[in-house]
Amino acid sequence: MVDLPLSDILVYLLTGARWTLLLSAIAFLGGGIGALLLLLLRYGRPRLGARFLHLYVELFQGTPLLLQLFLVFFGLPLIGIDVPPLAAAGLALTFYASAFLSEIWRGCIDAIPRGQWDASGALGLNFLTQMRDVILPQALRIAVPPTVGFLTQLVKATALASIVGFVELTKSGQIVSNATFQPLLIYGIVALIYFAMCYPLTFCARILERKLGQSR
Amino acid sequence: MGYQLDFGALAGYFGLFLQGLGVTLGLTAISASLGIALSIGGAATAGWGRRWARNVVLAYVELIRNTPFIIQMFFIFFGLPEIGLKLTALQAAVLAMTVNLTAYSIEILRAGIEAVAPGQREAGAALGIRPAEVFVFVVLPQAVANVYPALVSQIVMTMLESAVVSQIAVTDLTHVADLIQSRTYRAFETYFVITVVYLVLAVALRRLFALAGRRLFAGRAG
Numbered sequence: 001m002v003d004l005p006l007s008d009i010l011v012y013l014l015t016g017a018r019w020t021l022l023l024s025a026i027a028f029l030g031g032g033i034g035a036l037l038l039l040l041l042r043y044g045r046p047r048l049g050a051r052f053l054h055l056y057v058e059l060f061q062g063t064p065l066l067l068q069l070f071l072v073f074f075g076l077p078l079i080g081i082d083v084p085p086l087a088a089a090g091l092a093l094t095f096y097a098s099a100f101l102s103e104i105w106r107g108c109i110d111a112i113p114r115g116q117w118d119a120s121g122a123l124g125l126n127f128l129t130q131m132r133d134v135i136l137p138q139a140l141r142i143a144v145p146p147t148v149g150f151l152t153q154l155v156k157a158t159a160l161a162s163i164v165g166f167v168e169l170t171k172s173g174q175i176v177s178n179a180t181f182q183p184l185l186i187y188g189i190v191a192l193i194y195f196a197m198c199y200p201l202t203f204c205a206r207i208l209e210r211k212l213g214q215s216r
Numbered sequence: 217m218g219y220q221l222d223f224g225a226l227a228g229y230f231g232l233f234l235q236g237l238g239v240t241l242g243l244t245a246i247s248a249s250l251g252i253a254l255s256i257g258g259a260a261t262a263g264w265g266r267r268w269a270r271n272v273v274l275a276y277v278e279l280i281r282n283t284p285f286i287i288q289m290f291f292i293f294f295g296l297p298e299i300g301l302k303l304t305a306l307q308a309a310v311l312a313m314t315v316n317l318t319a320y321s322i323e324i325l326r327a328g329i330e331a332v333a334p335g336q337r338e339a340g341a342a343l344g345i346r347p348a349e350v351f352v353f354v355v356l357p358q359a360v361a362n363v364y365p366a367l368v369s370q371i372v373m374t375m376l377e378s379a380v381v382s383q384i385a386v387t388d389l390t391h392v393a394d395l396i397q398s399r400t401y402r403a404f405e406t407y408f409v410i411t412v413v414y415l416v417l418a419v420a421l422r423r424l425f426a427l428a429g430r431r432l433f434a435g436r437a438g
Contacts (some may be wrong), residue, residue, distance in 0.1 A: 014349065033358050044223070058415075058419075059415065061418075062372075062376075062415045062418040062419060063376065063378035063411045063414045063418070064376045064377065064378075064380075064390070064411070064414055065376075065413040066379040066380055066382075066390060067380075067390065067407055067410060067414065068411070070393075070403070070407040071404065071407050071408060072227055074403040074404045074407060075404050076345050078219045079219075130238070145261060152281075152282065156282075156285070157284075158283040159284035159285075160284075160286065160380065162286070163380075168288060170284065170287060170290075172234075173287070173290070174290070177290075177294065182298070182300065183290070183291075183294035183295045183298060184291070184294075184295035184296070184298040187287055187290050187291040187294065187295050188291065189294065190287055191283045191287050191288070191291060193280075194283045194284055194287060195279065195282045195283055196332060197276065198281075198282035198283070199282045201283060202278070202281065202282055206354060
């Protein structure tokens with residue numbers, strides 16, 4: 001058992017929290033790009049894309065994130081790629097976020113009236129221009145609140161990276177707790193740090209949603 | 217020479233696998249029943265309770281919804297013994313899953329209750345039915361019907377998230393996978409098979425609830 005002053009514990013945990021934020025950012029960026037690619041396929045090649053997207057979403061929303069992490073973590077070395085835990089966790093969370101974000105954004109794109117596609121098509125715009133100049137700007141507006149809401153889920157999801165040995169906030173909590181034998185205090189603080197990261201996002205999502213509701 | 221996938225190594229562990237499957241399904245069933253029941257009380261309190269009770273429920277919902285499940289579980293399993301509340305791993309898992317699901321399902325039910333037309337409650341009151349009975353027999357069934365799909369996906373998500381309880385050595389499906397892979401050194405194959413099993417479970421659970429929903433809410437539009 002080690003006696004650590006509270007300030008040292010806090011510094012250690014907050015250092016872990018920085019990695020949680022970094023991992024969340026990687027997963028969000030990767031997931032956003034992945035979701036955009038999936039959606040381009042979905043709307044550019046409707047027949048093939050719709051089926052692929054459906055399968056992809058079903059696969060990643062129908063299996064535990066923990067096992068997705070394990071499969072990436074143990075699977076990559078099999079094909080000769082050795083990656084550190086941060087990269088493995090980042091990749092698994094990217095797949096995971098792509099599934100959720102593409103599902104959210106698809107809903108937003110489908111909410112754009114059919115006439116917008118028809119009108120822009122009639123004006124002779126090709127698919128990419130239609131997407132970029134007509135559909136996405138409108139879809140983006142309604143996509144912001146649920147996307148911010150999903151960020152909360154993503155920050156919480158990064159906690160599982162601790163299981164494959166990445167030292168983020170949860171793992172830091174485990175390490176300190178094992179050293180000081182004060183799990184109640186340590187996990188309490190860890191929970192509060194997560195809350196401090198997630199609650200502002202939840203709050204923003206709610207405000208944005210209300211604003212959107214008023215402007216329509 | 218590349219790595220050869222070998223699924224045959226897993227064949228001898230069917231009994232162990234069935235046990236894990238039972239634990240995962242049992243955990244899900246218990247925490248889903250408890251969680252839904254508790255959340256009905258929670259949603260009613262959030263809507264009609266005294267001010268302080270309402271605040272307690274809302275604070276609980278926010279606290280749980282903004283922290284990771286694994287931390288809630290660690291807090292319960294490792295933290296609570298410090299204040300004299302020792303739980304077995306299985307008890308801690310049930311408690312953590314219930315606490316987690318209850319918070320989400322309170323939020324879902326609240327939305328469902330809000331969507332019930334106020335006239336329903338007023339009509340009940342005009343007929344002289346007591347408010348509690350109006351809630352149970354008039355508002356609640358309609359509220360549940362409103363948000364049934366959301367409740368179902370929350371239950372499925374709880375089932376999937378229960379994979380994490382393997383981390384406190386509850387012998388669920390994922391823990392069985394951990395055991396098998398440590399004995400066979402076939403980590404990828406083992407986790408792959410178990411992942412497929414979870415996928416089948418999730419799809420089956422969704423289908424089953426959809427079927428039940430169609431019977432339960434027969435006669436309702438949509």
